[in-house]
Amino acid sequence: MTPSAGQPTISVVVVxxxxxxxLKRALVGISQLRYPAFEVVVVADTAGLAAAKDLPFGDQLKTVEYETPNISAARNRGIAHAAxxxxxxxxxxxxxxTGWLHHLAAPFAKxxxxxxxxxxxxxNGISFxxxxxxxxxxGAGLPLAFTGDDPVVLTPDGQRAIKTEGTNMAFRREVLAELGGFDPAFHYYLDETDLNLRLAAAGHKTAIVPRAEVHHGYAENRQRTAARVPRxxxxxxxxxxxFLRKHCSDGQRDTVWTAFCRAQRRRLLxxxxxxxxxxxxxxxxxRGLQQGYAEGLSRALGQMPELTRAAEGFAPLEVKIGPQVVIFGRFWRKKTLLREAKDAVQDGKSPSVFIFSRTGLFHSVRFDPAGFWVQRGGLFGRSERRQTLFRIGGFxxxxxxxxxxxxxxRxxxxxxxxxxxxxxxxxxKRSRT
Incomplete structure (x- = not known):
């Protein structure tokens, strides 16, 4: 498929x-994106690449083997293969x-x-x-309050940058190349924040796109457990x-570091x-925090790679996406409804499943690895947490x-x-058609 006017070609990089x-679950979700032209670049270790290639569309992925635990360097490898x-x-x-790229790409028309x-x-798939x-x-963040769901284009004010979150962000490739991508001195943490500040220093504008949503699970890694407990x-x-060496004045660093240590200690307590x-x-x-800080004071800065255009060209993911369908019913029919959803996926459809029990249970939303979205909860329970605790209404x-x-x-x-x-x-309208 060819993008229409104003729709750029997109490379999705997953490390x-x-x-x-x-990774397999993430890639299944990406394969269902409704966007005319995007490629997928997977930067992973041996086990991750084997899992990716085992998917039905695995041979269409751009894959880059990378074993070193350095998120910035890995993302730069992805950019180097992105066209x-x-x-x-x-x-x-x-x-x-499903509509992630559709919404995230829209501001780039400007x-x-x-x-x-x-x-x-x-x-839980509900709370933000x-x-x-x-x-x-x-490194201190301040919330930005917006009303409505339309994209908002923001210009940095010289003191503060617009923050993007690493699991849901996009950049013009030519701008990334100009800035040298991500600084590999950031092995883990603050890597995208450093890039945000460099973008701001160059005067670039950033769009916040409320409808471009990603669900993030915080899976365990070598830094934290599945319960988000630090390791x-x-x-x-x-x-x-x-980060402080690059962006914070000399007179502020000790104060900022001391406050950061206190915050980390409170979290651990x-x-x-x-x-x-x-x-x-x-x-x-x-002790590890202090030792890491001492080591970070001697890390080389600004050793940015040259990010030339990918030699292999653009390789769009060509997965046949069928119609979306809605499957719904009461909790006692859960097994039947989930079986219907799996059958629908096998038929090439993209199901959204809604299962309600006659209770006040809170709702949750998750993406099933089989390839469909499922929401569960009580008929009278809350979905958005700002709602009243108990709601009266029919199915x-x-x-x-x-x-x-x-x-x-979606x-x-x-x-x-x-x-x-x-x-x-x-x-x-439907009756007329």
């Missing part, structure tokens, strides 16, 4: 290490909504936009893990040292009180409400609902 199953006009990044423990970032939902922030040379803080300390770690672990992790009204909550992000048409649940205008 993975020691999480082959999470799209725009390079988007997503983590291997995340899954994009030539002054160099970067874009979307919203990130957390493990990340929306929008600005950031300064100390090692040395790389965080090293990256903080590098909270985990200790919760029973996740022992007092000795707090001491060990804080049809709740289905329509939850469908509308995700329709724009590019769902209201015609997928039963006719009785469609708006009057949509039902009339």
């Amino acid at each position: 993975s290490r020691r999480r082959p199953e999470a 799209g006009e725009v390079v988007a990044f997503m983590d291997d423990d995340a899954v994009p909504e 030539p002054e936009v160099a970067a874009a970032g979307g919203y990130v939902r957390g493990r 893990q990340w929306r929008a922030q600005s950031v300064d040379g100390t 090692d803080l040395s790389e965080i300390g090293a990256s903080k040292a590098v 909270a985990h200790m009180v919760a029973g996740h770690i022992m007092p000795g672990d707090v001491r060990r992790l804080m 049809g009204a709740r289905l329509r409400q939850e469908f509308q909550r995700v329709a724009a992000q 590019l769902l048409s209201e015609t997928l609902l039963p006719k009785r649940l469609q708006t009057k205008q949509q039902a009339q």
